[in-house]
Structure formats: structure tokens, C-alpha cells
Amino acid sequence: MTKQELVDLIQDMSLEEKVNQMLQVVSSFYSEETVITGPMKESGFTKENIAMAGSAIGALGAEKIKKMQSDFIKQQPHHIPLLFMLDVINGFRTVFPIPLGQGATFEPELSCRLAEVAAKEAAVSGVHVTFAPMVDLVRDARWGRVMEATGEDPYLNCCFSKAMVKGFQGEDIKEPYRVAACVKHFAGYGAPTGGRDYNTVELSEHTIREFYLPSYKAGIDAGAAMVMTSFNTIDGIPATGNKWLMKKILREEMGFEGVLISDWAAIEEMIYHGYCSDRKEAAIEAAEAGVDIDMMSGIYSEHLIHLVREQIIDEKLVDEMVYRILELKNKLGLFENPYKDADEQKEKELILCKEHRELAREAARKSFVLLKNDGVLPLKKEQKTAYIGPYVDNRNLLGAWSFIGQPEDVTTLKEAAIKWHEANNTVYCQGCAVLGNDIKLEGFTEQTEEEISKELEQKMLQEAIQAAAKSELVVMALGEHRLQSGEATSNANIQIPKVQMELFEKVCEVNENVVVILFSGRPLDIREISHKAKAVLEVWMPGTEGANAIMDVLSGEYNPSGKLPMSFPYCVGQVPVYYNEYSTGRPYVEGKNKDRFRSKYLDIPNNPLYPFGYGLSYTRFSVSLVKLSKDTMKPKEKIEASVMVKNEGAVFGTETVQLYIKDVAASVVRPLKELKNFKKISLNPGQSEEVCFTITEEDLQFLTQKGKWESEAGKFVVYIGTDSTTENSSSFILND
Ligand code: GLC
Numbered sequence: 001m002t003k004q005e006l007v008d009l010i011q012d013m014s015l016e017e018k019v020n021q022m023l024q025v026v027s028s029f030y031s032e033e034t035v036i037t038g039p040m041k042e043s044g045f046t047k048e049n050i051a052m053a054g055s056a057i058g059a060l061g062a063e064k065i066k067k068m069q070s071d072f073i074k075q076q077p078h079h080i081p082l083l084f085m086l087d088v089i090n091g092f093r094t095v096f097p098i099p100l101g102q103g104a105t106f107e108p109e110l111s112c113r114l115a116e117v118a119a120k121e122a123a124v125s126g127v128h129v130t131f132a133p134m135v136d137l138v139r140d141a142r143w144g145r146v147m148e149a150t151g152e153d154p155y156l157n158c159c160f161s162k163a164m165v166k167g168f169q170g171e172d173i174k175e176p177y178r179v180a181a182c183v184k185h186f187a188g189y190g191a192p193t194g195g196r197d198y199n200t201v202e203l204s205e206h207t208i209r210e211f212y213l214p215s216y217k218a219g220i221d222a223g224a225a226m227v228m229t230s231f232n233t234i235d236g237i238p239a240t241g242n243k244w245l246m247k248k249i250l251r252e253e254m255g256f257e258g259v260l261i262s263d264w265a266a267i268e269e270m271i272y273h274g275y276c277s278d279r280k281e282a283a284i285e286a287a288e289a290g291v292d293i294d295m296m297s298g299i300y301s302e303h304l305i306h307l308v309r310e311q312i313i314d315e316k317l318v319d320e321m322v323y324r325i326l327e328l329k330n331k332l333g334l335f336e337n338p339y340k341d342a343d344e345q346k347e348k349e350l351i352l353c354k355e356h357r358e359l360a361r362e363a364a365r366k367s368f369v370l371l372k373n374d375g376v377l378p379l380k381k382e383q384k385t386a387y388i389g390p391y392v393d394n395r396n397l398l399g400a401w402s403f404i405g406q407p408e409d410v411t412t413l414k415e416a417a418i419k420w421h422e423a424n425n426t427v428y429c430q431g432c433a434v435l436g437n438d439i440k441l442e443g444f445t446e447q448t449e450e451e452i453s454k455e456l457e458q459k460m461l462q463e464a465i466q467a468a469a470k471s472e473l474v475v476m477a478l479g480e481h482r483l484q485s486g487e488a489t490s491n492a493n494i495q496i497p498k499v500q501m502e503l504f505e506k507v508c509e510v511n512e513n514v515v516v517i518l519f520s521g522r523p524l525d526i527r528e529i530s531h532k533a534k535a536v537l538e539v540w541m542p543g544t545e546g547a548n549a550i551m552d553v554l555s556g557e558y559n560p561s562g563k564l565p566m567s568f569p570y571c572v573g574q575v576p577v578y579y580n581e582y583s584t585g586r587p588y589v590e591g592k593n594k595d596r597f598r599s600k601y602l603d604i605p606n607n608p609l610y611p612f613g614y615g616l617s618y619t620r621f622s623v624s625l626v627k628l629s630k631d632t633m634k635p636k637e638k639i640e641a642s643v644m645v646k647n648e649g650a651v652f653g654t655e656t657v658q659l660y661i662k663d664v665a666a667s668v669v670r671p672l673k674e675l676k677n678f679k680k681i682s683l684n685p686g687q688s689e690e691v692c693f694t695i696t697e698e699d700l701q702f703l704t705q706k707g708k709w710e711s712e713a714g715k716f717v718v719y720i721g722t723d724s725t726t727e728n729s730s731s732f733i734l735n736d
Pocket of ligand 1 (some may be wrong): 037038088131184263264487
């Protein structure tokens with residue numbers, strides 16, 4: 001349809017029809033099967049609401065969606081099709097590593113490919129819009145949704161935000177196998193006080209602009225069709241009704257012209273925030289903030305018609321909002337083809353196909369971070385090995401937002417290991433449950449874990465200890481339950497379940513050669529594990545092909561290359577901990593404890609256990625001193641920064657060379673370091689390669705005291721290394 005035809009259509013629609021275009025309901029109103037991802041309440045929706053809704057959430061399956069769409073269009077007064085939306089976060093049926101694991105690849109272009117495949121599987125299953133990418137910057141491992149993010153660094157998050165939007169949408173969402181992307185959660189949702197989900201967010205305007213907003217802007221600049229409001233307040237005003245955030249920042253400054261959707265019931269939740277006195281006021285605040293689609297609260301359908309008739313809300317505002325929704329349907333080509341790519345045959349061909357599984361395995365391998373290795377990895381076939389832990393024979397390797405993925409699609413670590421090891425020198429024991437009897441995950445629809453009797457618990461433990469005692473090496477597969485991270489899963493204690501720590505301690509008592517494979521949706525407090533294990537491999541929630549990928553790494557077939565996108569704290573007391581912090585007026589220098597009046601703890605170090613950008617390899621890379629093409633620069637000029645990188649070891653490997661910049665003195669204090677670029681290079685043993693970066697004035701810009709994004713003359717230090725602690729540096733002066 002042309003723009004004029006859309007305008008004419010809106011003119012021809014009744015007010016009821018227009019307002020109900022702004023309603024999104026769960027698809028169960030149109031079919032029995034749907035995925036519920038928020039608090040259900042008794043439905044306040046009328047038959048008219050349902051019959052004229054603009055979009056549905058939670059449906060999947062070509063046949064089902066085609067039937068729903070066909071029935072819906074027949075009765076819709078202008079035969080306007082539904083938009084079908086779903087959370088396709090890290091894969092559809094072929095499940096990829098959680099986004100935090102994707103961040104660890106430092107390979108945004110890989111995530112672009114993953115999003116492309118996810119879009120393809122979702123599109124042939126009838127999905128039009130995905131509620132992804134989630135691009136919230138995260139610094140607090142207590143918050144369970146860090147698993148959905150790509151980490152603590154604005155630059156890295158911008159790279160992934162752009163790549164994922166491009167992967168989902170391509171150049172034109174009307175094209176086959178493309179879905180519209182939705183950048184979320186706008187804004188600052190990743191900084192809840194106390195790491196407690198949905199809690200108050202206290203960020204200065206400077207901080208939210210400098211650290212949190214860039215990744216949303218990157219996704220919007222990449223063409224994201226939709227943005228989702230966040231549950232939290234900003235400066236005491238809920239994002240969903242926050243005009244500064246939604247009008248000034250999102251629409252005016254970022255120039256976003258797409259659809260703004262509320263998060264689940266977030267319009268109604270402005271009442272519980274204490275911002276609106278009732279549903280009518282909530283309707284006014286959300287409409288005036290420009291929220292186009294009301295996800296599941298029903299408030300727009302209930303009040304907007306009267307508000308327009310009472311001339312409290314201008315009908316022109318409703319027309320603008322409805323225009324954006326119809327424009328999105330038009331961009332998807334739904335007026336010409338309301339079924340878009342839904343195709344039962346293609347579903348059978350594409351979903352979980354070999355290529356998609358291979359891509360999932362590649363992504364999982366690249367997402368793993370080798371945190372420690374005292375020479376015990378890669379494994380040796382001839383070694384008598386025991387695999388022990390609740391993740392040895394476990395198919396639940398999919399992240400919390402992978403409800404479309406099915407455990408039966410997943411190979412277990414035991415199945416993968418059996419294919420590699422000699423049968424006669426390897427044993428496999430569960431050892432204990434994932435959660436144990438003292439952790440109850442309340443309120444989840446899916447069953448988390450069978451209760452294990454004390455007798456059985458003891459029997460499993462003894463069996464594991466005996467297996468460990470008789471083996472030369474133990475591979476322990478431990479970690480969080482998949483549902484211990486994700487939405488509404490904040491934890492004050494960020495260690496693995498106690499029952500697993502007990503198993504780990506007992507095994508370490510009888511065997512000193514322990515390798516830990518750590519499954520988690522977040523950085524954990526792994527001091528004990530790191531101290532006692534000879535090797536630790538962080539595998540996040542690795543997805544459908546995760547176990548095969550783990551064996552690729554344990555066997556040495558693939559040399560691990562992942563780097564931490566989020567610091568691993570020394571302990572939860574250190575949280576939030578992040579590399580790009582400010583110096584303070586009394587910076588602490590490690591080892592100078594006698595220097596009392598310094599910004600430090602009495603009982604723990606300042607440094608995280610493992611820092612941002614850190615990750616080991618089976619080989620060793622050396623990095624030469626930083627070379628700069630000159631030591632002064634004018635704003636219009638550039639500086640080349642380079643190092644020589646050499647593979648000093650005996651195996652092929654990939655290193656991520658990272659470039660950080662420090663602005664030594666500025667009108668607003670600057671972080672100790674800021675990631676400004678990175679390059680992955682792969683080298684054979686003994687091979688060297690020069691890695692060059694170009695530094696421009698744009699790399700030096702920040703939000704100055706004048707509130708402008710600009711650079712300021714002065715001294716800059718350039719660091720180039722293999723993680724954020726590198727001191728390998730050189731400096732230059734930026735002149736006016
Ligand atoms: C949830 C999440 C959001 C998700 C939405 C729809 O509450 O906050 O990320 O996209 O509801 O499932």
C-alpha cells in the first residue's frame with residue numbers, strides 16, 4: 001500500500017477499530033497453544049477487542065498461524081491482518097548460545113548470521129516480529145537478565161546491537177525469511193538497584209547517555225522497526241510514561257520513527273509504580289508518551305475511545321500511532337500477503353537442519369571462555385577420565401528464553417564424550433542434582449527438578465567420589481539451572497547450588513586433576529572452583545549443539561577463543577564491578593594496602609576475579625609494544641596504532657586484540673579505559689601478524705560538561721592487549 005492508501009484506510013476506520021489496532025493480546029485468544037511470558041490476569045478484553053486487535057504475541061507454527069490469520073482477516077472490518085510477535089532471542093528451534101555467550105565471541109558478524117537463521121526459522125513458522133535484540137548494558141550479575149545482554153561495554157554492545165538487527169531484518173523486512181526486530185528495553189533496564197529485577201533505576205542523565213543509550217541508538221540506526229519500553233523508572237518516572245525518554249530522547253534525538261510497544265502490562269504497571277492513580281490516567285500518560293502498542297494491559301481499548309470523545313486525547317495522536325502500526329504491517333508486506341513466509345513445507349526443511357546445527361556448534365565453540373588451564377586441557381584419550389556432575393547427562397542446555405527449543409533436540413555431554421573417548425577408560429556419574437532440595441524455583445510453568453531422596457543423594461555422591469578416586473582426571477559439569485537466569489531470577493547469592501559445591505569439594509579431596517565445565521547465565525562467584533580446579537571453561541547456556549561444541553574444545557579439536565563480555569566478580573559484595581570505571585580521587589593500587597585512605601575494601605581486592613575481555617587459549621600470544629604513527633593529532637587527522645602479535649605456542653589459535661583509550665583529563669571524568677576497537681586474528685604456531693587500528697577524533701568523543709558529544713584537546717593513552725587489564729600502552733596529544 002502507498003502512504004496515501006494507509007492514510008485513507010485510517011480515515012475509513014472507526015475510532016473503535018483504530019484504538020484496537022493498538023492492542024496486543026496473547027494468541028491463545030485465537031488458538032489454544034501459546035507461550036505465556038508475563039503475568040496473566042483475568043482477561044478484561046471484550047469480544048470486540050479480540051476481534052479488532054492489531055497484534056498477537058506467543059503464536060508459532062505455520063499451519064496454526066495461517067489458520068488464525070485467515071479466520072481473523074475474514075471478520076476484521078477492513079480485513080487488516082494481525083502482526084504475530086514472539087521472543088526469538090537466541091535462536092528459534094535451533095537454539096544458539098545465550099546473548100551473553102554471543103558477546104563472548106567478540107564476533108558481531110557471527111551473531112548477525114545467528115539472527116539471520118533465527119529469523120528464517122521463525123518466519124517460515126509464521127512469526128513477523130521478534131522481541132530482540134535485548135541491548136541493555138549490564139554490570140550486575142545478581143540480575144538474571146544479564147544472560148540476554150552482550151555485556152558491560154557500550155562499544156561492544158553497539159556492535160552486537162547493530163549486527164543482530166541486521167541479521168533479523170536484512171535490508172528489507174518484506175524480503176523472505178526476514179522478521180522485524182525490536183530493540184529493548186528502553187531504557188536503562190539493566191541497572192536495577194540491588195540487581196533486583198523490575199527495581200528502581202538510579203542513573204544520572206550523564207551516565208544513561210554515556211553508557212546505556214548508545215546500544216539502543218545503534219540498533220535504531222541499524223533500522224530496527226520497533227522499540228520496547230522498559231519496566232523501570234528513570235528519574236522517578238516509569239519509562240512507559242516518560243516523555244523525556246520517549247519523546248525527547250527516542251523520537252527527537254534518536255529520530256526513531258518506528259513502532260513503540262510497551263513491555264508486558266507495563267502501561268497498567270504505572271499504577272503500581274504510584275505514577276498513575278488509575279487505568280484512565282495510565283492510558284493518558286502512555287498515549288502522550290507515544291506508546292503505540294499496549295501489550296496485554298487492555299488499558300488502551302478500555303479508555304482511549306472515551307478519552308478521544310472527551311477530547312482529552314486528540315484523535316490525531318491516535319491516528320499517528322495507528323499509522324505507525326499499519327506502516328509496519330505494510331513494510332512487512334502483510335496487506336498483500338498476510339501470511340508472509342509461513343510455510344509448513346519450509347518449516348520441515350529448515351528447522352534444525354544440518355547447516356543450522358553446524359552454525360549453532362560453531363557459535364557455541366566460539367562463545368566458550370577458558371578461564372583457567374594448568375596444562376590439563378586439552379584432554380588425552382589415554383587418560384582414565386570420569387565425567388561427574390548434574391550436567392553430564394542433561395539436555396537442558398538451552399537458555400531461559402529458548403522455550404521454542406526442545407531438550408530432545410539437544411545432545412548431552414555424555415553422548416558427545418562417548419563419541420570421542422575410549423569406552424574402557426571413561427566413566428560417567430551425575431553425582432548430584434542441579435538444584436538440590438534446598439532451592440525451590442517457585443512460579444515457573446515448567447517443572448524444574450524432581451526431588452531426590454536423601455538415600456539416593458548419598459548413593460549418587462558416593463558413586464561419584466569412587467569414580468573420581470579411580471580416575472586420572474575428572475571433568476565436572478556444573479552450573480546454574482537454566483531457569484536460574486532470565487527474567488525475574490535475581491539472586492543475592494551468585495554461586496552454583498550448594499549441593500554441587502559439596503560434590504565439587506568431595507571430588508577435589510580424592511582427585512587433584514579436576515576440570516570444571518561451568519554452565520551459567522551470568523558471571524558467578526567461582527573463587528573456590530577457580531582455586532581448586534586445574535581448569536575452568538565457562539560455557540554459558542550453550543544451546544542445541546552445546547555439548548558437541550564442548551567436546552570440540554575439550555578434545556583440542558577447537559582451541560578456545562572466547563573473551564569475557566562481563567567481569568566475573570571476586571564475590572557478590574564487589575557487584576556491580578566493571579572495567580570501565582572512573583579513577584576516583586583516591587585510586588587504589590593493588591599491593592599498596594598500607595596506603596589506608598584509598599578507594600578499596602578491607603576484606604577483598606578491588607579487581608574482579610576475571611576481568612572484561614579476558615580469556616585463555618591452548619596456545620600463547622605475545623603482543624609487542626604499541627606503536628603510534630605520531631604523538632600528536634589534530635581533530636581532522638588520524639593516528640595509526642599497531643602491534644605485532646605472535647603465536648608463541650604449539651597449536652593454531654585465535655586471539656582477540658583489543659584497543660582501549662584513556663582520556664587523561666577532561667571536563668567530565670573519563671573511565672580508566674574504554675574499549676574502542678578489537679580484531680580477532682588466527683595464527684599458526686610461530687606465525688606473527690601486525691594488527692593495525694586507526695584512531696580518529698570520533699573515537700575520542702564523549703559527552704562533555706557542555707552536554708555535547710565532542711572531543712577535548714589533551715593527552716590520551718592508547719592500550720592494546722588481550723584483555724582490559726593490559727598496560728601495554730603509548731600516548732599522544734590531541735591538539736585543538
Ligand atoms: C517480558 C519481557 C520482554 C518480553 C515480553 C514479551 O516481560 O520483559 O523482554 O519481550 O515480556 O514476552
